Amino acid sequence: MQCQCCTDGGDNQVYNCVTRNRRLSAQLVICGRVKKKGKRSPGHMELLLKEMVMFLSPLFFVFMLGLGLTPLTLAQEDYGYRHFLSQHYDPQPKGRDDRYCENMMRRRDLTNPCKEVNTFIHGSKNDIKGICDDTNGKPGEGNLRISKSSFQITTCKHKGGSLRPPCRYRATKGYRVIAIGCRNDWPTHLQESFITPAQ
Template structure:
């Protein structure tokens, strides 16, 4: 009995090509980026929005001084790491198009909860650090 390795090799090679993007979606740094900086469809985008979303995302123990939420699609944000962005400084990429953002800035006082934030909203280019074709860090200094 003769066993041909051709079909098995083909299946193995296809597995190598298809698996990395799937695994990349579960990358812990990418998931943390989404938790800290992504909100598809925000409600209000005012000071109460910032107080609420910062608390729900676990960014208030201690109170984070500044945090930006990017609105839109994850595909659009991921594209900044590819054809939707250009090199910017050391290992960063700047988006070609602008994104709708809400910037939440701590009002000051105690760094302990309850945290109060001032919201500002607008459209901005975003600057991200990428790993494996995915955003893993938003450069907050670009906004201040």
Template sequence: MAMSPGPLLLVFVLGLVLTLPTLAQDDRRYRKFLNEHYDAKPKGRDDRYCESMMKKRGLTSPCKDTNTFIHDTTNNIKAICGRDGSPYEGNLIISNAPFQVTTCKHHGGSQRPPCRYRASKGYRRIVIACENGLPVHLDESVINL
């Protein structure tokens, strides 16, 4: 007995319609993560670097208190969500290896621009949250590991 393609096609299209918004939201959160925390080839890594990058990435209205930039490839960062990460706390994952990072900390009084930042650079394991295999949040409360 042959089945017509009509019901199967309807189920496929319905599944696609329900899945696409979720994938688009994951992609939007991943792009936000990259904007806030990814800089493959930094120039300087000093206070001026932080002030420039924070402004360029739209993180100065109001002045974000702390932000870390990860200096590596997107593939290596994504791999923390899989083979290169370990469960940490709750839904967080910690990288198995250290990454080169620059952490920018706001100093001064006002939370309004112009924002002034102090840079600290080094290597450390990073703690992230992942959704569908993509990093979507960097836990700034875990800085010294």
């Protein structure tokens, strides 16, 4: 907002203030003088406000930047973990046979196109998350973490042919140590090649 001090044609002086969108109506003020005892002139107050804005602007920018980035980071981590659970977590499986695989792969939206191999982990979320720290995990190759405990799993392998639906899967049940990738102590990736289904 820009303000200009001028006279109204008489003894009084006014501020004409212009904003980006509209012109504000002129307000009667006494420019550059003390209007009442104990109160400073509008010109002095305007200067004080400008100084405060100049001082606080960098701090406000840093504060807003922090507020903006924190939810973004949390959202990315939350998405990675939820995606991991959607693809690989089933705490209470039923059947664990070929039909189980075909139903689960379809429900988890892994059949367009048909995903060739996918493993479902049957266990608690806490035990799986614990692989990302020393609670239930240890360092593996690269950035992978290896579980200290074994998990009951069902591996669904595409029977071959076209990867277009309908998809047909063969189920293999097992009890295996698993390897996962973590981001900020949250599981985000299951290393399928680490799991060798029993023959």
